[in-house]
Amino acid sequence: MNESISAFLKKRLDEYAFRPVTYKKGTVARSADGVVTVTCLPERRYGELLEFEGGVFGMALDLSEESVGAVLFDTAESVRAGTAVHGTGAVLEVPVGDNLPGRVIDPIGRPLDGKPLTPQEYYPVERPAPAIIDRRPVDTPLETGILAIDSMIPIGRGQRELIIGDRQTGKTTIALDAIINQKDKNVLCVYCAIGQKASTVAGVIETLTKAGAMKYTAVVYAGASDSPAMQYLAPYAAASVAEYFAAKGRDVLVVYDDLSKHAVAYRMMSLLLLRPPGREAYPGDIFYLHSRLLERSACLSKEKGGGSITALPIVETMAGNISAYIPTNVISITDGQIFLESGLFLSGVRPAVNTGLSVSRVGRAAQHPAMKAFSGTLRIDLSQYREAEIFTRFGSDPDPATARLLKRGSTLVNLLKQNKSAPYSLFDEVSLLLAYRENLFTELPAGQFKTEIPRFLDYMRRACPDILRQMNRTGKATDEDTNDLTTAVNAYEPGGAL
Amino acid sequence: MRTCVITAASNMTDATFGVLCDKARAKFGEDIQFQRIADDSVIGGFIMELDGTVYDLSIKTQLDLMKQRMVYEEGQE
Numbered sequence: 001m002n003e004s005i006s007a008f009l010k011k012r013l014d015e016y017a018f019r020p021v022t023y024k025k026g027t028v029a030r031s032a033d034g035v036v037t038v039t040c041l042p043e044r045r046y047g048e049l050l051e052f053e054g055g056v057f058g059m060a061l062d063l064s065e066e067s068v069g070a071v072l073f074d075t076a077e078s079v080r081a082g083t084a085v086h087g088t089g090a091v092l093e094v095p096v097g098d099n100l101p102g103r104v105i106d107p108i109g110r111p112l113d114g115k116p117l118t119p120q121e122y123y124p125v126e127r128p129a130p131a132i133i134d135r136r137p138v139d140t141p142l143e144t145g146i147l148a149i150d151s152m153i154p155i156g157r158g159q160r161e162l163i164i165g166d167r168q169t170g171k172t173t174i175a176l177d178a179i180i181n182q183k184d185k186n187v188l189c190v191y192c193a194i195g196q197k198a199s200t201v202a203g204v205i206e207t208l209t210k211a212g213a214m215k216y217t218a219v220v221y222a223g224a225s226d227s228p229a230m231q232y233l234a235p236y237a238a239a240s241v242a243e244y245f246a247a248k249g250r251d252v253l254v255v256y257d258d259l260s261k262h263a264v265a266y267r268m269m270s271l272l273l274l275r276p277p278g279r280e281a282y283p284g285d286i287f288y289l290h291s292r293l294l295e296r297s298a299c300l301s302k303e304k305g306g307g308s309i310t311a312l313p314i315v316e317t318m319a320g321n322i323s324a325y326i327p328t329n330v331i332s333i334t335d336g337q338i339f340l341e342s343g344l345f346l347s348g349v350r351p352a353v354n355t356g357l358s359v360s361r362v363g364r365a366a367q368h369p370a371m372k373a374f375s376g377t378l379r380i381d382l383s384q385y386r387e388a389e390i391f392t393r394f395g396s397d398p399d400p401a402t403a404r405l406l407k408r409g410s411t412l413v414n415l416l417k418q419n420k421s422a423p424y425s426l427f428d429e430v431s432l433l434l435a436y437r438e439n440l441f442t443e444l445p446a447g448q449f450k451t452e453i454p455r456f457l458d459y460m461r462r463a464c465p466d467i468l469r470q471m472n473r474t475g476k477a478t479d480e481d482t483n484d485l486t487t488a489v490n491a492y493e494p495g496g497a498l
Numbered sequence: 499m500r501t502c503v504i505t506a507a508s509n510m511t512d513a514t515f516g517v518l519c520d521k522a523r524a525k526f527g528e529d530i531q532f533q534r535i536a537d538d539s540v541i542g543g544f545i546m547e548l549d550g551t552v553y554d555l556s557i558k559t560q561l562d563l564m565k566q567r568m569v570y571e572e573g574q575e
Contacts, residue, residue, distance in 0.1 A: 025552050
């Protein structure tokens, strides 16, 4: 063993040849808020890693004949006018590997959880998106375990589904529930926190750990106190980490939380780099900033290993305004959006999904057949209910048809309410939809749903154990299964003792 | 007059330094004045800086390169 190691080292040294190292040295001409202008540094590449005197690193972003504009990764006081700089010749890379799930790293791969991290491989932070020929259509569902989403806004593996809403409407909760629901589903997850408070991210990690989800989740974190360059890089680094697994044929779920803070960090960098401001002072390439990131999420062809990267970017709106600059950009890039409304959230509808404004452009094709069969009319039912609800607010007595519509509608709203960190299995979801179809809970007072639903699901699991197993495994339900389930549903007495 | 900064370990002899200066003048021109910095962290060899270009022939950098080769590039072959 020792001999083989020494032989290996000797071979390495034999191959080594003494060669002088020559490089150009530049000087910092101006330094402000983590953005520096360097002069006398020719032949630099875009995105090249620069080393400053004192061991501080930065990235070249603005190249001109006279100077180089660069951003610093650390908030270093040691970098001031006159500090020497030299290029490293390498573009920025992030360490990737099978040891990343369960770890917390920063965008340049330094571990943040106090444990050592041995890099296995390095991936450039900026990588081209998969070509058309390397992709295949989205055909496998990615279950979030949230009934409102899985039934009406289904997400497929390889899709990009935006989660959008005001602050405090449960955006992160939906993303986390989706991660938690990937347990035992052979999906790896990457949670990328951009510009968030350290305490919030600590809470997220705790939630994931408690649910046993950290085992298959890597966290990439650039906090509110990190330099804008780090915040800018974070989602690209997370995408590289995901690409490593996707290249090995794995299905990966990436959450970018959130891209509005990412855009703000990039705006700050761009303004300090003296790039011309455009709408809302964002630079001209703000669309490309997000489109090139989200294009990296794809469903890869069998030749490329058949892996997939599903992206759940999060965007925060102000006062529900989804027609602001960044929201409209990201909406147009993604394959659909889940719109969360603070009005719904405050009235107790959680998850506060506004089904009218939410859409999934590709997920339907990937939905489980069993789910597809039962979720067909839900959206129409809900929108009809919302419409009728507005008219009956004025106190008029509704006709019997409208009264029935309202009753069914409010039952559906109550059925779609769900606690956080409590994902449903496919069987649970189908059972609930079947209960809705069979008008099982129509007479149940709104206050009793919270206790009634777990009881009902428990009953269903005991009543049809074979269908439970088979459906959660294959995602299909035969006509016979449907009949059995319907019989079981109709035999249940809501509110009664069974 | 251009300035050339040579960083070397403190035990480099004046004679060696003189030879180095002569060689540099022959290669880069006569109008150079030399500045010597003693820094033992370079271990051996020297680092020469002229017109914004650094010529690094120090033992320290060579050891760093050797380390990089032995530690980090092992998986790539």
